[in-house]
Amino acid sequence: MSVLVVIECDKGEVKKSSLEVATYASQVAQQLGTTATAVAVGEATEDNLAKLGEQGISKVLYDAEPRLKDFVNGAYTKLIATAAEQEGAQVLVLANSNIGAAVGSRLSIRLKASLATNAVEMPRTEGGQFVVKRGAFSGKALADVALTTDRKIIAVKKNSIEAQHEAGKTAPVEKFSANLTDADFADAPKQVIMQDQAGGVLLPEADKVVSGGRGMKGAENWNLIEDLAKALGAATACSKPVSDVDWRPHHEHVGQTGITISPNLYIACGISGAIQHLAGVNSSKVIVVINKDPEAPFFKAADYGIVGDVFDVLPKLTQAVKELG
Amino acid sequence: MKFLVCISNVPDTTTKITFTPDNKEFNKAGVQFVINPWDEYALTRAIELKEAQGGGTVTVLNVGEADTEPNIRKALAIGADDAIRVNAAPKDAFFVAEQIANVAKDGGYDVILMGKESIDYNGFQVHGMVGELLGIPTVAPAMKLDLSGNTATLEREIEGGKEIVEVNTPFVASCQQPMCEPRIPNMRGIMTARTKPLKVVEPTGDAPRTEVTEFALPPKKQGVKLIPAENAGELIKLLRNEAKVI
Ligand SMILES: Cc1cc2nc3c(=O)[nH]c(=O)nc-3n(C[C@H](O)[C@H](O)[C@H](O)COP(=O)(O)OP(=O)(O)OC[C@H]3O[C@@H](n4cnc5c(N)ncnc54)[C@H](O)[C@@H]3O)c2cc1C
Numbered sequence: 001m002s003v004l005v006v007i008e009c010d011k012g013e014v015k016k017s018s019l020e021v022a023t024y025a026s027q028v029a030q031q032l033g034t035t036a037t038a039v040a041v042g043e044a045t046e047d048n049l050a051k052l053g054e055q056g057i058s059k060v061l062y063d064a065e066p067r068l069k070d071f072v073n074g075a076y077t078k079l080i081a082t083a084a085e086q087e088g089a090q091v092l093v094l095a096n097s098n099i100g101a102a103v104g105s106r107l108s109i110r111l112k113a114s115l116a117t118n119a120v121e122m123p124r125t126e127g128g129q130f131v132v133k134r135g136a137f138s139g140k141a142l143a144d145v146a147l148t149t150d151r152k153i154i155a156v157k158k159n160s161i162e163a164q165h166e167a168g169k170t171a172p173v174e175k176f177s178a179n180l181t182d183a184d185f186a187d188a189p190k191q192v193i194m195q196d197q198a199g200g201v202l203l204p205e206a207d208k209v210v211s212g213g214r215g216m217k218g219a220e221n222w223n224l225i226e227d228l229a230k231a232l233g234a235a236t237a238c239s240k241p242v243s244d245v246d247w248r249p250h251h252e253h254v255g256q257t258g259i260t261i262s263p264n265l266y267i268a269c270g271i272s273g274a275i276q277h278l279a280g281v282n283s284s285k286v287i288v289v290i291n292k293d294p295e296a297p298f299f300k301a302a303d304y305g306i307v308g309d310v311f312d313v314l315p316k317l318t319q320a321v322k323e324l325g
Numbered sequence: 326m327k328f329l330v331c332i333s334n335v336p337d338t339t340t341k342i343t344f345t346p347d348n349k350e351f352n353k354a355g356v357q358f359v360i361n362p363w364d365e366y367a368l369t370r371a372i373e374l375k376e377a378q379g380g381g382t383v384t385v386l387n388v389g390e391a392d393t394e395p396n397i398r399k400a401l402a403i404g405a406d407d408a409i410r411v412n413a414a415p416k417d418a419f420f421v422a423e424q425i426a427n428v429a430k431d432g433g434y435d436v437i438l439m440g441k442e443s444i445d446y447n448g449f450q451v452h453g454m455v456g457e458l459l460g461i462p463t464v465a466p467a468m469k470l471d472l473s474g475n476t477a478t479l480e481r482e483i484e485g486g487k488e489i490v491e492v493n494t495p496f497v498a499s500c501q502q503p504m505c506e507p508r509i510p511n512m513r514g515i516m517t518a519r520t521k522p523l524k525v526v527e528p529t530g531d532a533p534r535t536e537v538t539e540f541a542l543p544p545k546k547q548g549v550k551l552i553p554a555e556n557a558g559e560l561i562k563l564l565r566n567e568a569k570v571i
Contacts (some may be wrong), residue, residue, distance in 0.1 A: 015484075039335075047492030071483060073463060096449075102465045105453025108419065113535035115418070131538060137351075137552060138444050140342045144539040172389055185460045189481070189488035204484045208571065226414060232571060250503050256338060257362060257502050263550065266568040275339050279417075279444070282543075286568045288560065289549070299549050304502055308554030325411070 002037055003029040004089035006080055007052065007060070008099055015204050017095040019055055019163035021156050025093040027055030028154075028162075032090070039083040039101070039176070041076055043069045046173050053171035055164055067185055070192050071099050075184040077106045078311055081136035082178035084111055091123075091149070096155040104155045105138035113151035120160040120283075123152075135138065138256055146162055159262045159285070174226035182314065204251060207286075208237035208265040211254065213239040214276075215270020215310055216290065219247035225269060228270040231321040237261070239271050255280035270310045273289055273298025290314070326381040326472070328371040329432060331439040331451070332364040332400055333415070333424055338444065344540045351445070351540065360396045363440025363509035365403075366500040371438050372404040372503060374472055382406045384432070386398075388415050388424045394523070402510030402518035402567040413528035418446070422454030423530035429459060429489040435494040436477070441466040452499035462492045487515040 005025035007018040014022075022038060029036040035058040041051055049060045061083050068075060080103060084092055092107065092198070092225040094100035095116050108115040120142070122220040127308045132154055136143040147154075154256040203209065213220065222236075236252060243253035254261055256279035266284035270291060271277060278301055289302040292309050299305050306313050335355040336342070345352050360368070368385065375381045385400040387393050388411040397408045411424040429437055437459075444451040449465075456463030468487065469480035479498060481488045510518070552560045564571045 012487075022419045071481075071488065073465075077457075089487070098466060098481075101449040102453055102463065105418075105450040105465075106457040106463065108534075109422075109454050109457035110498065115450055118447055126538070129538065134447075134541070136447055138338075138344045139543070141344075142543055143537045144541075146536045146538050147534070148536060149500075185492055187492050189490050190408065191489040192483070192486060193489070194456050194486035201409070202485045222567065232361065251486075253502070265564065265568075279338070286564070288564070288569050301546065302549040303546065304560055305551050306547040306554050306560060307551065308556055308557065313554055313557045316557035317561060320549060320561035321571070323558070325571075 001032070001090045002034050002087045003032065003058070003091045003093065004087050005036055005038050005093040005120050006100065006103070007038045007040040007049070008095060008097065009040055009044035009048070010046060010068035012043055012045040014044070014048050014052065015095070016163070017158045020161050021093050021095050022052050022057050023164045024122065024156050024161050028091055028093065031122070033209045033215065037087050038171070039045045039078050039080055041068060041079065049173045050170040053169035054166050056166065057171045060171050060173045062173055063178060064177050067188060068312060070189050071108065072185055073102050074187050077110065077179050078101045078180060078184050079178040081107055081110045083176065092151070094153070094155045096157045101153045104153055108153050111151050111153070113147060113148040113153045114147035115153045115155070116145045116147055118154040119154045119156045122161070125152065135283060139260070139282040140279070157262055158205065159264060180261065200320060201233065201235040203235040203237055204259060206261070207263050208232050209261060209263045210234045210267045210269065211237035211239070211271060212242060212269045212315070213263050213271030214241050216247070221245065221311070224310065228267070228314055228318045228321065233263070239277050269297055269314060272296050273299060273301060278286060278314035326375065326378055326436060326526060327432070327434045328375060328381065328383045329429055329434040329437045330364070330368045330371045330383060330400070330405065331386050331437070332368065332396065333443045334389050334396050335361045335443050335445045337565065339415055342542070348539045349537065357363070358393070358396060358400060361440050361443045361571060363444070363501060366502065366504040367438035367440055368400055368403060368405065369402050369508045370470055370500060370505045371436070374470070375467070378472070384409060384434070386411070386425060386428055388413060388421045390414055397523060398518050399510060401521045402514040403508050405509065405515060407522040409524050409526060411528050412525050416533040417449040417535045418450040419454060420530065420533040422451045422458060424528055425451065425455050426458035427529050429455070429524070435496065437497045438500055441499045443500060448526070452497050456497040459495070461495050461497060463488050463497045463499070464492060466501045466506060467498040470500070470504065471499060479560045
């Protein structure tokens with residue numbers, strides 16, 4: 001019996017959300033009186049994988065097959081299922097990412113496991129049941145879900161648990177092979193196209209986000225959003241109408257039909273706060289709203305607000321961040 | 326080509342969410358239900374592809390009780406050819422996926438499409454479960470889908486970019502923006518929808534694997550703290566010293 005956690009890597013680095021799930025998995029293992037093993041996917045370096053010891057991981061399995069660098073659903077599912085069988089994993093933990101959702105759902109069938117996605121808290125045992133709290137109704141509610149099979153899979157929402165670092169601890173990295181065949185790579189990508197991320201911070205992973213709406217008036221004014229984002233080390237995002245008219249690329253559009261994010265800080269500039277927009281951002285820890293209309297609905301969901309003109313306020317904020325040093 | 330499009334029946338986006346007194350179920354009273362917005366992308370794209378091929382069928386499938394039929398009819402009005410309703414309240418993602426897989430198993434469908442997730446349960450699970458139950462590839466989430474013969478080319482969203490994936494039919498894809506511009510029914514569609522076949526079948530399969538023990542609303546926000554625009558810089562100090570997020 002053990003806990004197995006799936007670690008996503010990119011260009012040799014462990015993703016931030018994977019440091020979070022590694023921490024989550026170690027804490028679940030502690031609850032169950034067992035250890036947490038990691039299985040890494042993507043392009044990883046041995047040094048970075050060994051550092052997962054800092055999150056309490058006791059062993060890392062890694063298959064260096066080059067075709068696993070990019071996401072391949074068939075191959076990833078088999079690799080992780082093989083690791084889960086080998087380790088006798090009772091609980092499997094993943095990030096609630098596009099990879100986590102794609103393989104987690106296939107694994108739940110293959111491993112005959114119950115699955116909770118969008119988990120926002122550590123699991124707890126209640127009346128003999130294993131219960132996980134998850135987000136529901138596009139962030140407008142929470143649900144406690146009992147996982148009723150012996151094996152359980154949990155996909156943890158980003159930024160809902162803080163990664164722990166026990167400096168200097170390392171985990172042994174073991175070579176691992178799931179005997180993958182060409183057939184397992186039948187759905188391998190023909191091409192991978194990375195998009196420009198303003199400021200170099202990936203929006204789905206970001207813990208700070210500066211976002212602009214129609215109140216920004218045009219693409220030519222986005223330097224104001226980018227300057228503040230850069231000063232804060234934040235990613236940039238936008239509302240749907242902004243990407244519909246191509247002021248910003250689609251992958252920055254957050255909301256019900258865009259991406260859902262849950263950063264620690266979300267700064268909304270010239271965005272009204274329509275319910276469909278809120279659905280993508282309302283589980284952000286701290287929401288800041290800048291809008292010249294004091295009646296804008298977004299103020300109801302905000303923690304901090306400035307009633308004012310974005311063209312006047314944004315440069316002042318950027319300046320103030322720079323002065324913090 | 327035979328398309329199967331799975332639609333779920335969800336509370337309208339603007340619904341205020343409340344629960345039954347025991348907090349175990351969503352309170353449906355007075356709530357308007359719609360086709361899950363993500364599923365509309367799947368439905369419209371299937372119809373577009375069928376039209377482009379000048380033949381084939383689009384079947385919509387819903388797991389739900391009789392009260393979902395208005396939205397099934399709406400899907401027929403948008404352009405689906407026929408519909409199947411599995412007569413059961415959806416219990417969890419696994420239960421729904423099994424119903425879909427059981428219908429699909431004998432249906433000879435080439436392409437199975439659905440939305441990325443439902444806006445009520447937000448599971449983002451059913452696509453992969455259906456793919457695995459049927460032993461066919463899944464592409465999730467897909468932003469673009471084109472067909473040429475039996476080969477599909479899809480764009481799959483990854484964090485920070487996209488993958489171009491080619492798979493052969495049959496396959497499952499979960500759809501999201503910007504796959505297409507969802508269609509709304511026109512008058513002619515609404516008229517013809519009434520006469521299109523809607524078959525009701527009884528559920529089969531295993532017990533669900535998860536159970537909601539309690540729903541709750543998120544903790545209420547304290548209320549907004551307003552900072553005068555003249556002192557905008559003050560906000561940054563508050564974010565550092567009070568909220569501790571920078
Ligand atoms: C099915 C469906 C799905 C949808 N999905 C999404 C989604 O995923 N994401 C999304 O964002 N929307 C979505 N929408 C659209 C949503 O309903 C709103 O239309 C949209 O969020 C509005 O964007 P906005 O706030 O940028 O623009 P607007 O509503 O035009 O608001 C602009 C705001 O800027 C303020 N402003 C203007 N000038 C200034 C200035 N100089 N300084 C400060 N403030 C200023 C105004 O007071 C106003 O509040 C969806 C709608 C539907 C029907």
